[in-house]
Amino acid sequence: xxxxxxxxxxxxxxxxxxxxxxxxxxxxxxxxxxxxxxxxxxxxxxxxxxxxxxxxxxxxxxxxxxxxxxxxxxxxxxxxxxxxxxxxxxxxxxxxxxxxxxxxxxxxxxxxxxxxxxxxxxxxxxxxxxxxxxxxxxxxxxxxx
Amino acid sequence: xxxxxxxxxxxxxxxxxxxxxxxxxxxxxxxxxxxxxxxxxxxxxxxxxxxxxxxxxxxxxxxxxxxxxxxxxxxxxxxxxxxxxxxxxxxxxxxxxxxxxxxxxxxxxxxxxxxxxxxxxxxxxxxxxxxxxxxxxxxxxxxxxxxxxxxxxxxxxxxxxxxxxxxxxxxxxxxxxxxxxxxxxxxxxxxxxxxxxxxxxxxxxxxxxxxxxxxxxxxxxxxxxxxxxxxxxxxxxxxxxxxxxxxxxxxxxxxxxxxxxxxxxxxxxxxxxxxxxxxxxxxxxxxxxxxxxxxxxxxxxxxxxxxxxxxxxxxxxxxxxxxxxxxxxxxxxxxxxxxxxxxxxxxxxxxxxxxxxxxxxxxxxxxxxxxxxxxxxxxxxxxxxxxxxxxxxxxxxxxxxxxxxxxxxxxxxxxxxxxxxxxxxxxxxxxxxxxxxxxxxxxxxxxxxxxxxxxxxxxxxxxxxxxxxxxxxxxxxxxxxxxxxxxxxxxxxxxxxxxxxxxxxxxxxxxxxxxxxxxx
Numbered sequence: 083x084x085x086x087x088x089x090x091x092x093x094x095x096x097x098x099x100x101x102x103x104x105x106x107x108x109x110x111x112x113x114x115x116x117x118x119x120x121x122x123x124x125x126x127x128x129x130x131x132x133x134x135x136x137x138x139x140x141x142x143x144x145x146x147x148x149x150x151x152x153x154x155x156x157x158x159x160x161x162x163x164x165x166x167x168x169x170x171x172x173x174x175x176x177x178x179x180x181x182x183x184x185x186x187x188x189x190x191x192x193x194x195x196x197x198x199x200x201x202x203x204x205x206x207x208x209x210x211x212x213x214x215x216x217x218x219x220x221x222x223x224x225x226x227x
Numbered sequence: 228x229x230x231x232x233x234x235x236x237x238x239x240x241x242x243x244x245x246x247x248x249x250x251x252x253x254x255x256x257x258x259x260x261x262x263x264x265x266x267x268x269x270x271x272x273x274x275x276x277x278x279x280x281x282x283x284x285x286x287x288x289x290x291x292x293x294x295x296x297x298x299x300x301x302x303x304x305x306x307x308x309x310x311x312x313x314x315x316x317x318x319x320x321x322x323x324x325x326x327x328x329x330x331x332x333x334x335x336x337x338x339x340x341x342x343x344x345x346x347x348x349x350x351x352x353x354x355x356x357x358x359x360x361x362x363x364x365x366x367x368x369x370x371x372x373x374x375x376x377x378x379x380x381x382x383x384x385x386x387x388x389x390x391x392x393x394x395x396x397x398x399x400x401x402x403x404x405x406x407x408x409x410x411x412x413x414x415x416x417x418x419x420x421x422x423x424x425x426x427x428x429x430x431x432x433x434x435x436x437x438x439x440x441x442x443x444x445x446x447x448x449x450x451x452x453x454x455x456x457x458x459x460x461x462x463x464x465x466x467x468x469x470x471x472x473x474x475x476x477x478x479x480x481x482x483x484x485x486x487x488x489x490x491x492x493x494x495x496x497x498x499x500x501x502x503x504x505x506x507x508x509x510x511x512x513x514x515x516x517x518x519x520x521x522x523x524x525x526x527x528x529x530x531x532x533x534x535x536x537x538x539x540x541x542x543x544x545x546x547x548x549x550x551x552x553x554x555x556x557x558x559x560x561x562x563x564x565x566x567x568x569x570x571x572x573x574x575x576x577x578x579x580x581x582x583x584x585x586x587x588x589x590x591x592x593x594x595x596x597x598x599x600x601x602x603x604x605x606x607x608x609x610x611x612x613x614x615x616x617x618x619x620x621x622x623x624x625x626x627x628x629x630x631x632x633x634x635x636x637x638x639x640x641x642x643x644x645x646x647x648x649x650x651x652x653x654x655x656x657x658x659x660x661x662x663x664x665x666x667x668x669x670x671x672x673x674x675x676x677x678x679x680x681x682x683x684x685x686x687x688x689x690x691x692x693x694x695x696x697x698x699x700x701x702x703x704x705x706x707x708x709x710x711x712x713x714x715x716x717x718x719x720x721x722x723x724x725x726x727x728x729x730x731x732x733x734x735x736x737x738x739x740x741x742x743x744x745x746x747x
Contacts, residue, residue, distance in 0.1 A: 141359055145381065145598030151511065152583035154602040161513060161605075187266055190666070191601070191610035194267035196314060196322060197258060198287045198335035198355075 135211025138204050142195060143170070143212075158191060171215035178209035230261065231281045231327040233306045234743070241283060244304045244330075248286050251296045256287040256336065268314075268331050270323035272611050272665060273698065274675035280323035280697055282309065285331035291453050294332070295415040298451075298730065301330065302413065305742075307733045308332040310451050312354035312386030315379070318614040318660070319390070320697035325734035332451065334385075341454060342430075345370045349406065349430045351456045354385040358596040371462040373594035375399055378587070380596025385455045389445040391694055393649055393656055395591040397548065398460045399498025400651055402445060406433045409454035410444050413726035421456065430456035446694070447718070448732035449725045460594070463548040467558060468589045470579065472539030474570040479630060480623030481568045482543050483648070483655075487621040489564060490650055494557050497592055499545035499650040501626075504529060506645050506660065507538050509606040510584035510599055514643070522641045538584075539572075545650075546592045606645065609664030611671060613698075615681050617690040619648070619655045626655065632684055633659045640677040656693060682706060697734075704737020719744070 133141070146155035149169045160168035167173060182205050188194035200208060232241050249257050258264035261281070268285045269277050286308075288294050301308050309324030310332045316322070324331060338355030343365060350361060350372075358376035361384060365372055375394035377387045386392075388401040398404045407421030407430050420441050422429045433439065444450045473482055482501055489495045505514075505524065518528040533540065543565075547557045565571050579585035587599035604610045619629045626648060634644035642661060649656040659681075663674040675698065682699060685692065686706040695703045707714050718738045722729075729740020 141357075142381070145379070145596075146601055151581070152586055152597070152599040152602075154598060154605060157511070157602060158513075158605045158608075161516075162608075186263065188271050190608065191604040193271045193317060193321065193610075194269075196267040196285070196333065196335065197264055198256075198285075198333050199267075199314075 133204050133207070135204075135207035135209075138200055138208040139171070139211055142200060143208070146192070147171070155192065171212055172219040174213075174216045174220050176209075176213060176216060178206065178213065181209040181212060182206070231278065231283045233283060233328040233330070234326065234746075236304065236306055236328070240304055241306070244300055244306055245284060247300045248297055251300070252286060252288050252293050256289075258285040258287075259283070268322045268333075270317075270321040270697065272317055272321065272613065273323070273696070274611070274613060274663070274671050274678065275698060278327055280320065280325070281327045282324050282331045283328045285322075285333050287333040287336045289336045291409075291411065291417065294334075294411050294451055294453065295417075297332065298411065298413060298415055301730045302728050305728050305730065306330055307730055309732050310334065310448075312389075312452075313357050313381070313383035314386075315357075315382040316386060316390060318612050318696065319694060323697065325697050325700065325732070329733075334451075334453070337453065340364050343368065343370055343372070343459070344430065345372055347431055348372060348459045348461050349456055350374075350384075350459055351407075351430055351454060352384050353454055354383065354452060356385070357381055357383045358387075362594070362596050365459075372459040373398075373462055374459060374596075375401065375404070375594050376591065376596045378591050378600040379598045380591075381598065384457050385452055388455060388457065389452055391446055393498055393651070394594070395498050395500065395544075395588070395649075396460055396594050397496040397498075398458065398594075399649070401457070402442070404458040405441065405455060406430050406458060407456040408441055408444065408452050410450035410452050412450045413728065413731050417453075418450070430458075443721065446736050448735040448738055449721060451731065464550050465554050466546060466548050466593055467554050468544070468546040468576065468592050469558070469561075470574040470585065470588070471543040471565050471568075472537070472572045472574060473541040473543065473568060474539055476540050477627065478539070478568055478571070479541050479648075480627045482541060482565065482571075482623075483621060483626045483650075484623035485564050485567065486543065486545075486650055489561060490621060490652060494547075494560055495545045496548060497546050499543065500588070501648040501650065502542045502544065503644065503646050504533050504538055504540050504542070505606070505643055506603065506647055507542050507584045508532050508536055509603045509645065510587065511536070511582070511602070513605050514607055523638045523643045536582075536584075537574075542584075544588045544592070603645065603660055603662065606643070607662050607664055609666050611663040611665030611674065613661050613674070613678060613696045614694075615659040615661060615678055615692065616694050617657050617685050617692050619657050619690065621650055621653060621655055626657070628688065629657055629685075629690060632688060633657075633681060636677060636681055636684060637661070640673055640680075642674065642677060695736075700734060701737045 146153055147170045156168045185195050185205055265282055268282050270280050288297055307329045309329040311322045312334050314322035334354035336355055337353040339353045340356055341351040343350045358380040361374050375396045375398040377392050377394055388405050392401050393399050410418045421435050422432050444452055517532050518524045547554045583599055587597050590597050619625050637644045646659045661674050663670045682702050691707060692703050704715055722738050723741050729742050733740050733743050
């Protein structure tokens with residue numbers, strides 16, 4: 083169990099949780115029956131195991147945040163902040179906590195991402211990937227100077 | 228904010244239901260924390276208050292059996308669930324439910340690509356499969372097939388198709404290309420449509436026998452779609468995208484009337500678009516770069532913008548496909564036709580490549596997913612947007628009348644007209660993208676009021692919308708009120724029969740279960 087059920091933001095007074103008599107589960111109305119068998123072979127079965135940070139970045143972030151034209155967030159950050167703030171994976175000022183907060187909460191134009199889009203484990207890997215990419219970019223940039 | 232709960236359900240009952248659902252799918256996939264988890268299930272871009280569409284929980288099953296078991300629980304408690312697929316239905320409500328307190332039934336984890344058949348050109352997918360997922364899979368396997376994706380393309384096949392969404396290739400009418408589905412009814416019964424059993428034609432022939440019911444499960448709340456067949460276009464031997472820029476506002480009439488026979492006769496096979504200047508400009512620029520005053524951008528700034536970016540007041544995009552001789556024949560005909568418009572200019576890859584507005588259309592018209600269209604959210608900043616989406620005939624006067632009706636009202640309320648006509652085979656989806664700063668309460672309210680008036684205006688002119696935001700589903704359903712709302716009454720009869728406890732997405736497109744009809 084990752085956390086207790088709702089206890090803090092309750093609108094009623096003291097209420098016990100699901101152990102009480104009134105909520106004793108009654109019989110489901112759906113009668114048990116065989117489930118249809120999938121007729122076609124499953125050709126892709128990604129388990130819900132965590133994706134690598136890079137994969138998550140490419141699937142969920144790069145569309146708006148990659149370098150170059152045609153990427154909405156890159157364009158906006160360049161205008162609103164600065165050229166060197168435009169591409170997230172070229173920055174060294176981002177922290178894991180900040181990335182996680184923005185991904186879950188959204189920011190201005192950016193919508194939040196659901197835990198089913200990116201789970202907590204993937205979010206941590208994503209943040210690490212982005213931070214590492216930023217460091218590597220900076221290093222390369224410094225070497226080139 | 229208090230914990231949102233379903234109507235008529237107390238916290239004890241709610242927790243009872245949640246505890247049972249946890250037993251079915253595990254704690255990891257039951258989300259109840261309003262701050263840490265459920266903010267991502269609200270609609271960030273709505274025109275009212277966040278809490279108007281705040282769910283009480285979200286639950287994410289992985290299998291059909293888990294859905295059946297969850298439905299059994301919520302039937303018992305009479306708790307509404309709001310089904311989403313990939314949850315990216317932005318401009319229409321995103322992942323958020325119609326009313327606060329519903330439990331979101333999030334099918335994102337059901338993300339199997341069941342089959343891709345290269346020979347016959349189709350895929351069978353679960354609701355969680357996004358356009359990116361299917362595209363990447365086809366690329367990885369090397370299949371010579373194209374997908375047809377929405378823009379932006381992070382949405383998914385099942386969600387977009389069942390919301391009557393559209394794309395930009397010759398397969399742009401998504402529901403037309405849907406073939407066979409698996410649906411779980413409210414009582415747990417699993418229904419499969421199309422040709423019965425293991426027939427090789429189950430994803431090839433849509434109609435099976437008897438009434439074709441697939442449409443009943445789209446834009447509706449009569450069942451939970453758990454699998455869908457979708458036809459895929461074979462990769463053609465050639466592809467020539469083009470754009471025609473048009474210098475005058477009235478050219479909308481001309482281009483529409485000239486495009487109509489080309490579309491109807493499939494000389495232009497794909498879902499073409501007639502896109503206004505600001506939509507195009509927003510792919511690379513923001514409003515503030517050209518105008519920092521209040522209200523809609525004045526003509527002087529628009530002219531400079533168009534001249535700087537080499538864009539027309541309207542910009543028509545389409546493509547031809549096939550072996551080079553066919554493309555040449557069709558392009559000759561298209562060029563001859565549109566060249567009749569004074570000032571019309573043709574543009575191709577050789578001069579436009581590298582321009583974001585061009586590049587993303589070129590990708591979309593060959594089914595390559597991208598996110599460039601999200602740049603629209605930068606136009607005024609703050610990201611708020613809802614789409615007003617009336618259908619029009621592919622008819623010049625009708626298009627112009629609709630555009631003029633919306634533009635006048637938008638300007639009256641202080642907003643830009645930013646729009647496009649998606650030219651289908653016989654109809655046009657006219658999308659007015661109403662952009663506002665979501666952090667500005669006054670602007671949000673003004674956008675809401677404008678939308679409300681537009682529905683009335685459209686109804687008075689005899690136009691109906693094809694899809695809408697949560698806030699306006701009831702009003703738009705009412706606008707389809709011919710013959711004492713016979714259509715909605717029929718939908719309600721079906722609803723009551725299939726979902727007597729009213730647990731599935733109450734209020735979707737104005738369809739409410741009996742127990743919620745009075746206070747909806």
